[in-house]
Amino acid sequence: MVTKPTLILDRxxxxxxxxxxxxxxxxxxLESLKGKRVLDCPAGPSSFVAQACAAGVDAVGVDPLYAHGAHELRQRCQDDIAYTVQRMAAHEGAYSDLNLQAYADNKRAALELFLPDYEADRAGVRYINASLPTLPFANDEFDHTFSAHLLVTYSDPASGGILPNSPFTLEWHMAAVFALMRVTRGSLHVYPTTTRTLPARRHPYIEAIVARIEAQNVRGHDACHGNGDTMGVWKCRYEPSTYQRGDMAQNYLNASLVIERQPL
Ligand SMILES: C[S@@+](CC[C@H](N)C(=O)[O-])C[C@H]1O[C@@H](n2cnc3c(N)ncnc32)[C@H](O)[C@@H]1O
Known part of the structure; x- marks a missing residue:
């Protein structure tokens, strides 16, 4: 079967x-998350944390670039939006149905909501500088964890991702998911779950993660806590998604992966 990437990025x-x-x-x-402690990792300059907190969610964002100040993050984000849109425009066919101006405007709108909240968080309680797979949180600290557009997306093109020479190998993905599970007491949600190739398929790293959790979920979770205690059973399912990125590959099998702790 021929597989053709729909996007390749340099960084x-x-x-x-x-x-x-x-x-x-x-x-x-957001209504269903009200009163819950929620982790967004990676959060980047997304406005999820700012908007969720304003809606009564106890939300926390993690990103390694939070080592930098607001001015630097604004510049980096603006440059990256321009670069990505330019690469999408240059790509024959795959984004022909997408309004690239609206795509860029959406990311700029998120940035403008993110930056004031980021600057206001002087105590550093909502925006945490950290890097998967190392998370500076207690076991089971969050009711729900959301992880979008890092896992799967930035894997190597050979596996179906968009980043040549990606450091995000299968081993890294395993470690990242188990780190996210360690800090989550309810459910972990990962998006996307498909390759960025045509024809699209479920990303092989996602399939491997699901297989490992299903085969060894109790032992796997014990291992991630590293203390030998029994932390329960986790169930995996795909939740159909209505998010439209405009990429034909993405819209096929469009779903998030939900990894949910089962009651004992
Ligand atoms: C494209 S953004 C996704 C932001 C947001 N989740 C969304 O879907 O709009 C990817 C983010 O991953 C962050 N990142 C890179 N390496 C990381 C790591 N090892 N752990 C956590 N975040 C990382 C980057 O700094 C970047 O902000």
Missing amino acids: MQFFGRLAADYQTMFGVT
Whole structure:
């Protein structure tokens, strides 16, 4: 079967989406998250944390670029939006149905909501500088965790991702997912779950993660806590998504992966 990439980028992109996009990616509402402690990792310059906190969610964002100040993040985000849109425009066919101006405007709108909240967080309680697979949180600290557009997306093109020579190998993906599970007491949601190739298919790293959790979920979770205690059973399912990126590959099998702790 011929597989053709729909996008290849030179480097990790620092731009983010609106809370409304998270709602369609993951099939959740801010209302349903109200009063919950929620992790967004990676959060980037997404406005999810700002908008969720304003809606009564106890939300926290993690990103390694939070080592930098607001001025630098604004510049980096603006540059990355321009670069990505230019690469999409140059790509024959795959984005012909997408309004690239609207795509860029959406990311800029998220940035303008993110930056004031980021600057206001002087205590550093909502925006945490950290890098998967190392998370500076207690076991089971979050009710729900959302992880969008890092896992799968920035894997190597040979596996179906968009980043040549990606450091995000299968081993890294395993470690990242188990780190996210460690800090989550309810459910972990990952998006996207498909390759960026035509014809699209479920990303092989996602399939491997699901297989490992299903085969060894108790032992796997014990291992991630590293203390030998029994932390329960996790169930995996695909939640159909209505998020439309405009990429034909993405819209096939469009779903988030939900990894949910089962009651004992
Ligand atoms: C394209 S953004 C996604 C932001 C947001 N989740 C969204 O869907 O709009 C990807 C982010 O991953 C961050 N990142 C890169 N390496 C990371 C790592 N090892 N752990 C956590 N985040 C990382 C980047 O800095 C960037 O902000």
